[in-house]
Amino acid sequence: MHGGDPLEPRIIGPGFYARVYAVVRQVPGGWVTTYGDVATLLGSPRVARHVGWALAALRDGADSAGEPVPWHRVINARGRISHRGQTLRASRQYELLARDGVVANHSGAIDLKRHRWDGAGCVVPPP
DNA sequence: GGTTTGACCATAA
């Protein structure tokens, strides 16, 4: 057969975006997660950048099927918003997070120790 | 099919 690595299944592939959305949709309001955490839940911590890519493909907060995705609950590992120059989207993200009860501190950072979603079903209400 | 890019991350200075 041609050289593929059967021991290393591709994390990225058809349905990868849908998987990202499925994970993000499980983040409860009041909690946040990181690109790296989503990638880890998908099986590979190395694809964090692609998680961002999947979110970048969203149209007005919804996937191609029109299903909403709480994209604003995904921030970077430093607790900050990754906007890469798109400050308009960043301000909207802060606004949506505030609606969830997640507020940034004086320097625009969110306390991950407080709000980081652990990847399990959170029965405990957010702090 | 090589080069560039990207809503990342860990590390170093």
Add this chain to the structure above:
DNA sequence: CTTATGGCCAAAC
């Protein structure tokens, strides 16, 4: 605290 650098891996050109 900030900025810079290398690594990561798939999509777009």
